[in-house]
Amino acid sequence: MAPSPITTVADLRAALDTPAPLRLLDIRWHLSGPQGRPEYDAGHIPGAVFVDLETVFSGQSGGGRHPLPDAETLQAGLRAAGVSAEVPVICYDSGDTLAAARAWWVLRWAGLTNVTVLDGGWAAWLAAGGPVSTDEPRVEASDLVVRTGAMPLVDADGAVHAELLMDVRAHNRYTGEVEPFDRVGGHIPGAVNVPGGDDFDESGRFLAADQLANRYADAGVDADREVVVSCGSGITAARTILAIEAAGLPVPTPALYAGSYSDWSSDPSRPIATGPQS
Structure with missing residues (x-):
């Protein structure tokens, strides 16, 4: 059986306690607003980088209300967030798993394989007493190359x-x-x-x-x-x-x-x- 695409709060806490590299993405977003950046600024999981669903994980043209991003825009957004193919990525949102799952799917579509979603998201992290940070981490831009088409x-x-x-x-x-x-x-x-x-x-x-x-x-x-x-x-x-x-x-x-x-x-x-x- 393939590894689960779901990460638990306990798994994430254990991962954050090791020196192994990890890219943690905060994708908090709400369909009817407000958007997630102010929530991120008010408090987030230590080490998390905010990535906007509307501008990075969605495009501006194409069919439907949330078309897929073009490869160039997606690549630029992921590079800025320090995402690379060699480092595991964990995505989380407020807790309904909608935005985090969208990010997971787009990352997989872009060719990344080691991507998981935090089960229960930010709400589960807080409920478990996880630490909260208001510091935005310094991120070194990556050289990720996006090649879309890896998901049907x-x-x-x-x-x-x-x-x-x-x-x-x-x-x-x-x-x-x-x-x-x-x-x-x-x-x-x-x-x-x-x-x-x-x-x-x-x-x-x-x-x-x-x-x-x-x-x-x-x-x-x-x-x-x-x-x-x-x-x-x-x-x-x-x-x-x-x-x-x-x-x-x-x-x-x-x-x-x-x-x-x-x-x-x-x-x-x-x-x-x-x-x-x-």
Whole structure:
């Protein structure tokens, strides 16, 4: 089984107590604001470097509300943060794992392999009594070379023709009852709803690997089926791909529909389904 992409608070504290190099990235971000830099300035895990999801891990053009960054912009942002291919990277956010998982997926897509996410993020760190710093570390820029394409990715055509298209938004957005962001509510015809929020326990930590494995096996994830994951704008979907890797299922990494429903619904010629599974 491949190493888990999840790091616990205990694992991180142990890693910080050793001289081994580590790059810790603070990706705190909120979809509806405020953004994470003021939170970082007010206190962060010692040694962490703040990296902005909107300007480094998202692009300015392309399908959907959070298109992927171009390689040049991503490379510049990661070099400035001191990220290199030789040093393990741990990402954390406020605690819902959305921004950290997006960073994890983009880093993996960019060719880095030793990347993990702190389970429970900043909230878990504080709950465990972890030390807090307001000092911004001095970072030596790296010479990282970004080569995108290391994670499977599909466009709208690839999503609609997938053997299993999972829409991992909340159920009321999938059915079209609620749509706070996109022009029309509903889902891509044929998509099945597997809400990503159900991957967590009451403390905000990921379910145990065997529970995640059972959940996604029941959803139809297996080695013989092409799986594509979609959400609103490609962020929650990245978290689901992280969860499936954490589950340890012997399956290929699911593909991300990066534009997701925000891209699909932006074209009035595309069909929209509403209500329960179509």
